[in-house]
Amino acid sequence: MSTAPHIPWTYGHLAGLPLAWRRRILQSALAARDLAGRLRGRREGTGFAETFQGVLRLPRREALRLSRLAYRHDLASEIEWCALHRRPVGAILRDIARVQVTEPAVMERVAATGRPVILAPLHMGAYVLSLACLMVRYFPGRPMLVLRQRDDMAMETEVIERLREVDVDVRFLNVSERADFLSAVRFAQKGAVIVVFCDLAPSYGAPADMPMFGLPFRFAFGTDTLARLTGATVVPLATTMEDHGDTISLGQPFEVRGSAPEERAAVAGIMRRHIQAAISSRPEQWHLWPSLADYLPSSATVQDNSPAGGGAPQDLAA
Template identity: 80%
Template sequence: MTTAPTIPWTYARLAGLPLVWRRRVLKSVLAARGLVARLRGRNDEAGFAATFESVLRLPRREALRLSRQAARHDVAAEIEWCALHRRPIAAIRRDIARVTVSDPAVMERVAATNRPVILAPLHMGAYVVGLAALMLRHFPGRPMLVLRQRDDMAMETEVIERLREVDVDVRFLNVGNRSDFLSAIRFAQKGAVIVVFCDLDPSYGAPAEMPMFGRPFRFAFGTDTLARLTGATVVPLATTMDDDGDTVTFGRPFEVRGQGPEERATVADIMRRHLQAAIAARPEQWHLWPMLADYLPSSETVQDTLPVRGGAPHDLAA
């Protein structure tokens, strides 16, 4: 049984504003709060600075700047979930209209085939809004099937189910065993667009080596099996947030024909390149930095002052 999500009063007030206003007001409020803290002699700049220095090989000043942006983005992302949860449908439609697709021709080509499709986003930015924009513009009338491993995330469930009110036929499927996985295959073959996040940690199953930034990262990677069994085209993507709206960018779409180790290594490298490029372009917007140790061997763990971050739910299945 799920419980209703609790939304802080301040978040609820900001979430009720139009997109541009809520993001700019939040930016101004947090900037003022940071200035007051520094004037009082408090250092609020630690955050992920050491992580960014170590993993991304950044100088201290740049790492501190990104760390401040990451803290602001975490709050902004939570407010976007609240906005989807609380705002009128007409307002949500206006937010979706502010999504820019970097290369719409990519999705047009994929959609035109009428074959099964797997969208593989990262946990970056306001990714639910990005997915809704893609479904409405390129896959109208097709259901979206979100794979996940548990159903106790109240905010996630209620927000994504609200997409039905904007004409996105979204469904959930828990994939805890083989029969659930087979259900996903049947859904894909019947025309559903499958959503499988590509940046889940190895504990979600079928881990693959995907070294990034000179470190031995490993990610869960069951997408290749699902793509092979369904004949789907996999489209890696990432959504990022800015003051005026969101942008969806794509990695290299691919298909999986065989099941040998060479084929798996090839498609894992495509996904690795997408992950690294997306994170390197906007590192402050990747929601999963607090779980960095889950992706690396213990000898590679980066010591940092990692804050406890609520953020958006991140339990969707691999």
């Protein structure tokens, strides 16, 4: 999640271990800490439990369980950033080998056409490692262009740039101006694989209504215009982290032929279903819960579904 907790020095050293080891050791360390806390009578914080209850309509016990998993996932994600930053190339390649794609034949068909491709991941799991996997496995020799609106994310930039050492030609492009957007079109037409995150807040531009979980969510959605101008195939995807490795789940690939409102609504519907399915399947691994208010109008409320029942609606966007 975007405001990840502080990582102790000892956890930072886990980054140097093989993938399965660092994740299992982290799990064991947190389990031991939680047990010690319970023995001392210390009560757990609720974390994102109220949000999971209200948005996902979950019972209190399940929401608390997912909140604990979200905390562990935040720590594990920070360790994965550290691992990509400090591990040698051979070790990173071994980590990449532990990433599986749910429908490899789909990705193979998309890559085999040689046409422009837009990868549209969510901010879930160890998404940088999954992008490296896709580039090494399916798009060798093609550059990867990551679109973003600011360049002040020093740690992220350093980590993603390390992918050059595993033979991924990574480039960044800020798209705050129209001329920058046209540069992305030219890059795609020359064979670059474009990365545009599909779960950006509507303030990033071209917002589209994508109601989910009974709430009026909105997401930035310039991907349809970029796809239409480049003739690219858009591949929605989401990464989930497990103790043994990562899994990349693909959504429904699509192309955009026209600019009519009906077509924009149709492809926005494809993306909405992908985002909702990804978050529903592993809500504890979506990094952007702390920014939930950015996706909802100020008037959006959700009923508290706690078993104790009957609470006043929670304002999730205030």
